[in-house]
Structures are given as C-alpha cells and as structure tokens.
Amino acid sequence: MKLENTPSKDKFYMPAEFSTHEGTVMIWPVRPGSWPYEGKEAKQAFAQIARAIADSEKVWMLADEEHISEVQSEFNTDVNIIPLQINTDDAWARDVGPTCVVNGSVVRGIDWCFNAWGGDFDGLYAHWDNDDKAARIICDALNMDVYDAHPFVLEGGSIHADGEGTVIVTESCLLSKGRNPDLSKQEIEDKLKEYLGAKKVIWLPSGIYNDETNEHVDNICAFVKPAEVVLAWTDDESDPQYAMSKANLDVLEKETDAKGRNFIVHKLPIPKAPVCITAEELEGYEFEEGEDVREVGERLAASYVNFYISNGGVIVPQFGDENDCVAVEILTKLFPERKIYPIYARAIIVGGGNIHCITQQIPKGEEVCEMLQ
Template identity: 65%
Template structure:
C-alpha cells in the first residue's frame, strides 16, 4: 500500500457525488452488544436484505470480525464478498476510507482519525482503535493508495459532495468540542478543501434532532444531483426539528454552489411521530463500561435523508410511519432513472444510525481483488 504525504486537491483528486456511477459498496457485519439488541439478530437480517438489494447493481464487500464471519456467510448469498477485518462497530460510512478520484479514473482513499464521534468529550464508546484502523487496513488489502490525514478527526457521514466542488457540512458536528478543538472554522474548511478537492464548503447550522453524531450532514441534507438536494423537513412548529430545518432552509435558499447555481431543494419529511426506543429493545442491549447508554423513550434520529444510492436503485429507510410513502414518492421524483427500494430500518436506527450510515461507496476506476474464499482470488473490473 502506498501512503501519500501530499494532499488530494494538489494531486488533482476530488470527492465524487454519491449519485455518480461507482464500483461497489462497503458494509460491516453488526455484532456490538451495546448497539444491536439480542445478539444483533434482527439487525443482521436487515443488513443482509440491504446488501442483497445493493448487490443487484454493484458488488458488495462485507467486513466481519472473525467470530461472526460464519454468521455472515450463512445469511448472505455468494454475491456478497465476506472479508475478515477487525472493527468496533458497524458504521462503514464513518470508518471506511473516504474515496477521491481524478479525471483519469484513479481512486485513492483518505484515512481520517476516528474517535467514536467525540473522543473523551462525548464519544459514544470508550475504545475505538479497531475502527480507527479500518480505512488504512481496507486500502492496504485492496491496493488503494491512501492519504493519511494525521490527527484531523472526521467521519464520512460528516461531509457530502456534489462531485463538482461543493461540500455540505454542519456546524454542530465539525465545530464540536470532541473533534478538532484546536482548529478554527477557517482552518477546518481549509483542510476539507485540501483533502476533498472542494472549492466551496457550505456550513449548515444543524442536523437531525438528537443525532448522536453531533448532527451529521448525511442525515439532514444530501445532493441528488449537482444543483439539487433533499432537506429533512417538518411543518410541525412544535417539533424541535422545525427550527433546525428552517435555519438550514433559509441558508440554502440564499446560497449557491461552487459553480454559482442556486439550489433546487426538495423537502423530505421526517416521520410524523417521533421514533423512540422501547423497553423491549433496551432490554436486549449490553453496554460496556464507559459506553453511552440509552434510555427508554429516548427519541431516535429517524430521517429519510439517510438513503443509499446504488448504481441501479435507491434504498430508502422506512419506519412504519405515515410519511413512509411520501418519502418513497419524493425520492422517486428525485431519481426517476432508479428503482426505489423501501426497507424497514428501525432495527438499524435502534443501533444509532440508518441505512446510509452502514454503507460506503467505492468510486469507479481501476481493479480490486475479490477473494473466492478458497485461497485464490480473481481480479474483477466493475
């Protein structure tokens, strides 16, 4: 594996849009007892369903700790590549490499520092060393050159790109005390431009209410194509989300992207009723000392914005709510060329995230090795 000392932007690389054609998807098989109730039985069924839907139009790599590799192989079809790799939890979007590309189609990874969304200040679990190693380990195994971001803390879900020089972030996340407290907003923005090849960073004020990631942008706002995005929304002025989304809307209505375009904004409703953790779900969790613990009735950060765009479809979270069908309809309008796949996502939400949080795209370009499980490997071009 080639470790790079330069910056992606200086080398002609940038972060692509998630709606662009891509090579495949990374996921991590769930097991952490403090995230997934009752030995992750329900969560694994949902992970498996999502992986199989994505595999209809692109390769899927499922990373697994050694003690759950057999479980993954039993529950997944042969279309899914199961790869043994250590992790602390199953949030591939946040711990896998952030990939960048150049005009020639080369792909490189970025290894940010990961500290469980806040380190000793407000991190969600006390030990995150295995998660912090995943980006470099993945690049090493699959042959991607990797940029090491040093001590700069960032998660994949904290940034969203239009592929044309515009990147969305939230102030609540990137300026949180547990990430890069020694850096100013301007210094953080400069780092993002250097590593993501961005010309413009748009700072939304807030994300989704009660989002444990300090309000990642990928749960509140996402590009569906250059110049167009979806924004989590509620008309209920008594919902704490109302003022948060309204502030973001007002900013976006005044902003332009890196190419000077005003945005087409699709309002994507949050669930009608707050989604809250139940006593039954809580009874299936086992927290380790120092891990953030949940409480009965705690509101979860349910959002339809946390969808996954595959090459052939869009996997849309569902919560058994009156706005489920609205989310499917609106995203169908945003992606008329793709098939919409509604998936009941409560069993992921209980773990602290949503569909987009458990996936990470691999952009197109180059070759990677696909293990056959028998010691040999085939090179696969996607």
Template identity: 60%
Template sequence: MLQKITDSKPVNDGYYMPAEFAPHDGTIMIYPVRPGSWGKDRSGALKAFGDIFIEILKRENLYLLASKEDFEEARLFVDTLLVKLKVQGEDEDVLKTMEERCLILPIESDDSWARDVGPTFVTDGEKSIRGINWSFNAWGGDVDGLYASWEKDDLVAGKFLDMCEIDYYDAAPFVLEGGSIHSDGEGTVMVTEACLLSEGRNPDLSKEEIEKTLKKYLGAEKVLWLPNGIYNDETNEHVDNVCAFVAPGEVVLAWTDDEDDPQYEMSLEDLEYLESETDARGRKIKVHKLPIPDYPVLIDQEDLDNYEFEEGEDQREVGERLAASYVNYYYINGAALVPQFGGDNEESDKRALEILRDLCKNREVIGIDARSILLGGGNIHCITQQIPEN
C-alpha cells in the same frame, strides 16, 4: 505498488470526492455483532442488513468486513441469503454473479458504521481512485464519544486500503467521519457546524482551518456550512441525516411543518442558509423538502431490555427520541435504498418513497425496514460506504 501518500494532497494531484449518485464499483459494510448497538437478539438488525446486502449484490460489489471470530458466521449468513433467493426461483446465472460480487474481508472493528470508519474515496475523473484515512474517535473522543474504546474502528480504513492495494492519503490526526461530509461531485461539499465545530473533533482548529483541510483532501472549491442536523442525533448532527445532494445544485432537506417539533427551527435555519447560498459553480441551490416521520420513533422497554452496553458506552433510555430521517437513504447503481420506520409512520414512509421516486426517475426506489438500524444509532447511509467506479 501500494503507496501511502504523505507528501501531497488530493487537490494537488487532481483528485476530488465524487457524488454519491455517481457510478459505484461497490459498497463497504461491516457485519453487525455489537450488543450495545444491535442487541442480544440481533435478528432484526440482521434482517435489515441482509435486505441491503441483497439489493447491493444485484447491482454492484459488496465488501463485507468481519473479524476473524465472526468471519464464518458472516459467510454462512450471506450463503443463506443466496439459498433463499434460489428457493424463491432466482435465476442461476444471477445468483452466480451475486456470489462473485461478495468479498468478505477479515478486518475487525468496534462496531458496524462503515460510512464513518471506512475510507473516503477520491477520484481523478479518469477511472483512478485513491482513499483517505481520517482519524476516528467514536464521534467525540473523551469529550462526548459514544463508546470508550475505538482503536479497532480507527484502523479499519487503513487496513481496508492496504488489503485492497489502493493508494491513499493519511489525513491523521484530523478527525472526520464519512457521514459528516456530502459532495455534489462538482466542487461543493456540505457539512454542519454542529458536527465539525464540536469540541470532541478538532478543537485546536478554527472553522477556517477546518475548511481549508476539507478543500485540500476532498478537492472542494466551496464548503457549505449548514447550522444544524437532525434533533437528538448523537453524532453531533451529521449532515448525512439532514441534507443530501440529489443532483448538482439540488438537495433534499429533512423537514417538518410542525412548529412545535424541535426539528422545525433547526431545519428552518438550514433552509434559510441554503436559500442564501450558491454552490461552487455559482448555481442557486434548489431545495426539496423531505419530511421526517410524522410520529417520533422512540425507544420502548423491549428495545431497552435487548441492549447489552459495555462500560463507557453511551446508553439509552425508554422514551428517548431517535434521529429518524428519510434523508439518510443510500444510492447504489440503478437504485436508492430508503429507510422505512413502520408502525404509525406508514403514511410518511410512503410519502418519502413517492418524493424520492419523483426526484430519482432513473432509479428504482426501494424501501428498507430500518427501525432496527435506527435502534443501533444510525440509518442505512451510516452502515454503508461507497467505492466509486475505477
């Protein structure tokens, strides 16, 4: 019977947050419809989402959330993707497996950031998983939140866990997004001070109190507090855009050698911090630099004209620099999906793939055109939330 656990914490029950590179049962995503993120013309975003859907379905389950109003459109969209694969000659048995792996759930949301509004999963290491339901307030609430209403998003995690009959811990009213935490699966969790100490999250808690909460819910023994994230990241600099574990004791760090780029000092501070620290097992942390795009990805007039913002929603302007980073890639079973930005950044796109292929030797490293997702305010990692194997 489904249980909402209120009298204990994951650490007391032997549960911990696994590494993202650990085996998955599947991935949660949300069908994109919000015009302030994906535009009046959503074709670019749907192409990117569709490419990701296909790569996931080849390897693991996809839990796609859609409101009742958009449910049929989402179903037809997935059906169309599979039909295209059939026309291209994909094996019938493979297509049947892919179709069976796609579960579309009638859950409404304010937008499509599954990483941030979905549940965080913890495991006991013996095939049992539980969820965590955090409070969500649109990355800053009334202080600097990105839209005025976030009530639907705040309910997504609980609804998903209820619908899938997964026991869970209710961490409310503690505010946290999935993109603001990263785990090595061996007791170490990374965050950024810029995000977790921002005024719009948990202003009544000290850094020490926030760390204790993370340790209790994530089963962590040590929290690494990187100073910064990516320049101009509207999430108050989530860690998932600047630094990620590729293995226990090893991370990739967003980097630039251009000392005139505002990212340089930010990444340098992070590098100096990481080089001065050890992980929960006492290991020195090996840092692999993963350069950001050679050229800033900027909003142009055509992009701006496609947006349709709601009242109270954070708006954009021509020339605005987007928080483009290759660190915001996503592990699925047997593969890693890596953002590609195109245009002047073809060479840096290729370089990122080469670096990650060297680091992920047992995975297929796949580039995904992610500019449309970046225009929405995030990247591949932001629109996905993994469910560990159970």
C-alpha cells in the same frame, strides 16, 4: 501505499454518491451495546440492504474472525456479496471506512482519524482502536493507495459532496469540541478543501434533532444531483426539528454552489410520529463501561434523508410511519432512472445510526476496476 501529498495537490476530488461506483463496503452488526438481542433484527436488515445494493454492484461485507463464518453462511449464494475479514469496533462503514477520491481513472482512499464521534469529550464508546485502523486496512485489501489525514478527526457521514466542487457539512458536528477543538472554522474548511478537492464548503447550522453524532449532515441534507438537494423537514412548528430545518433552509436559499448555481431544495418530511426506544428494546442491550447508554422513550434521529444511492437503485429507510410512502414517492420522482428499495430500518436506527452510515461507496475507476474484477 501511503501517499505523502494531499488529494488536492494530486488533483483528486470526492465524487458524488450518485456517480457510478465499483461497490459498497458494509460491516456486519454484532456490538452488544449497539444491537439489542445479539443483533438478530439488525442482521436481517443489513442482509436486505446488502442484497438490494448487490443487484447492481459489489458489496464487501466486513466481519471479525469470530463472525466471518456467519457472513459467509448468510451470503453463500450471493455472488456479488464478498465477505472480508477485518476487525472493527462497530458497524458504521461510512464513518470508519475510507473516504474515496478520484481523478477520473484512479481511486484513492483517505484515512481520517476516528474517535467514536467525540473521543473523551462526548464519544459514544470508550474503545475505538479497531475502527480507527479500519480505513487503512480496507484500502490495503482493495489495493487502493491511501492519504493519511491523521490527526484530523472526521467521519464520512459528516460530509456530502456534489462531485463538482461543493461540499455540505453541519456546524454542530464539525465544530463540536470532541473533534478538532484546536482548529478554527476556517482551518477546518481549508482542511476539507485540501483533502476533498472542494472549492466551496456550505455550512448548515444543524442536523437532525437528538442525533448522537453531533448532527451529521447525511441525516439532514443530501445531493440528488448538482445544485439540487433534499432537506429533512417538518411543518410542525412545535417540533424542535422545525427550527433546525428552517435555519438550514435559510442558508441554502441564500447560498450558491461552487459553480455559482442557486440550490433547488426538495423538502423530505421526517416521520410524522417520533421514533423512540422501547423498554423491550432497551432490555436487549449489553453496554460496556464508558459506552453511551440509551433510555426508554429516547427519541431517535429518524430521517428519510439517510437513503443510499447504489448504481441501480435507492435504498430508502422505512419506520412504519404514514410518511414512509410520502418519502418513497418523492424519491421515486427525484430518481426516475433508479429502482427504489423501501426497507424497514427500525432495527438500524435502534442501533444508533442510519442506512447511509452503514454503507461506504468505493467509486469506479479504471485501475480499481481492473484489480477487483
């Protein structure tokens, strides 16, 4: 059911990713302009991630009519992975799916306006109608009431919450001209508070260098518990990421969260060697008119911060880099109660995204839990 109020007025709020949730939504990767060579390697990575998540919760794997049988065949013995036929334009579940809010017992979804990360100004592909409709359809399929936030443009990967009133975003993304250019920074912040039940919004200046989402926060900074975050970092002052991460650290060291607590910041290194598109990978793409085109040698926005927290684990991207093990070691210490799943994620970042943005959690609530058992 479409709701007329806003979450804040109904006393709903966005929970933290580390809170218990009912399951995770993913979308099968098939778009030729995102996934080279018919997504063969990407599908293998998605399947690994889905099975890691399914060790401790449900996974709904979306696909269109043409590819739903492929999903059914891939996961026919995985009882916790549920195929769901819903059309989308690409596979970024975090960005196109509903942002879920809770009040302790009930879960509801928010349907933001999606315009492919910038619309006609600097969007990444020309047609996004199916993606924009996906959040509402997912809510209907999972029996969740939905708040319609249109025409406000927002992607799930551009917000990160602690579940206690604090939301972190980046200025580079939320103030980009392709999203809500007619709104001031304060008006955007007010909208976030109204829909996410937030009391305080922390504005970081930027995200990961060359991130084509206009630098989503989920690639640069994430909560691991209230008042405690990881921040993508490099000590190499010649790397353009250094100045970006340092500016973010300066903000975090001066700010407090919604409850007045200082932040504990854990530096999570980026890969030592830049991850770049190869000529072989470029040959496997099939770009359509109006779609963002990649180039050989293009630096990709590789970051270990885009891990995903499942009920029982933490799925950590790996890039074949010497810092892979460093990231796993740091996150193992930060999540001692969860199993760490290191998964080689080059095929996902070659698609233009990260592990975090291919997943969207559905928080646990008594009403949703009863419906979906």
